[in-house]
Amino acid sequence: MHTRYHNGLRGPRSGAGTSGLGTYVVCAAVFCALVACSPGMARAAAGLGEPTSEEIAWMRRLLVEIRANHDKLPVSVVNTINSLTKTVSWKFRCPRGARFKEIEMQVSTNHVHWDLSRLRQRRAVGGYAWRMELNALAGQAKVVADNWIMLDTEHLALQERMAKATGEPSVSEQTLYHELLHGEILLLAMATPEWQRKACDKQLDLEHLDAQHHMIDPAVNKYVERRTTELADVAVDADSH
Numbered sequence: 001m002h003t004r005y006h007n008g009l010r011g012p013r014s015g016a017g018t019s020g021l022g023t024y025v026v027c028a029a030v031f032c033a034l035v036a037c038s039p040g041m042a043r044a045a046a047g048l049g050e051p052t053s054e055e056i057a058w059m060r061r062l063l064v065e066i067r068a069n070h071d072k073l074p075v076s077v078v079n080t081i082n083s084l085t086k087t088v089s090w091k092f093r094c095p096r097g098a099r100f101k102e103i104e105m106q107v108s109t110n111h112v113h114w115d116l117s118r119l120r121q122r123r124a125v126g127g128y129a130w131r132m133e134l135n136a137l138a139g140q141a142k143v144v145a146d147n148w149i150m151l152d153t154e155h156l157a158l159q160e161r162m163a164k165a166t167g168e169p170s171v172s173e174q175t176l177y178h179e180l181l182h183g184e185i186l187l188l189a190m191a192t193p194e195w196q197r198k199a200c201d202k203q204l205d206l207e208h209l210d211a212q213h214h215m216i217d218p219a220v221n222k223y224v225e226r227r228t229t230e231l232a233d234v235a236v237d238a239d240s241h
């Protein structure tokens with residue numbers, strides 16, 4: 001979850017990290033486990049609505065920005081981006097003596113309508129939830145993660161208007177980058193032998209959600225720093241012509 005940035009509307013908060021745009025508070029990522037099913041059914045089961053056309057347009061725009069600035073991302077989020085349009089799946093073999101012989105993984109991320117009531121952090125402007133289930137039959141197991149992501153686009157629009165009014169650079173895609181990292185960091189962990197060994201013994205290790213933002217905050221801050229430097233350079237170039 002990504003909290004609202006300071007933009008003159010809100011006072012300082014504790015537990016904060018800094019970025020080119022100001023300070024934002026740490027927040028807890030959301031986790032809930034539900035029965036895995038098709039994306040449409042999963043949204044309905046979770047009580048989450050379809051994103052509005054405006055939310056979809058924002059998501060597209062922010063994804064374009066992230067893709068265009070991929071070289072500035074300290075941690076790539078390519079797998080989570082892929083999971084927005086298709087089910088990302090892979091298999092791994094389990095060590096001898098483990099509970100399962102093999103595990104098949106399936107991860108997808110659904111863009112859902114913004115609903116602050118689904119998040120623990122009341123001032124959040126984004127959310128990402130892992131919803132994972134393990135099904136086992138004989139020695140085979142399947143882990144299905146049917147995740148969701150949401151963004152408060154009204155707040156993002158307000159923030160952009162304020163940045164424009166003050167002439168500050170605006171890096172709106174940092175909110176999306178933050179949420180995608182909640183997906184990517186666990187996906188990266190899932191590729192490690194340690195994570196896979198535990199899963200082979202029916203333990204889904206969720207420590208790598210980075211709920212405390214130990215990895216996410218520095219990565220987002222670094223990205224914002226690189227982008228604002230670039231935007232400032234572009235502004236200087238434009239002035240000099």
Ligand SMILES: [Zn+2]
Nearest residue numbers: 001002027029
């Ligand atoms: Zn977060």
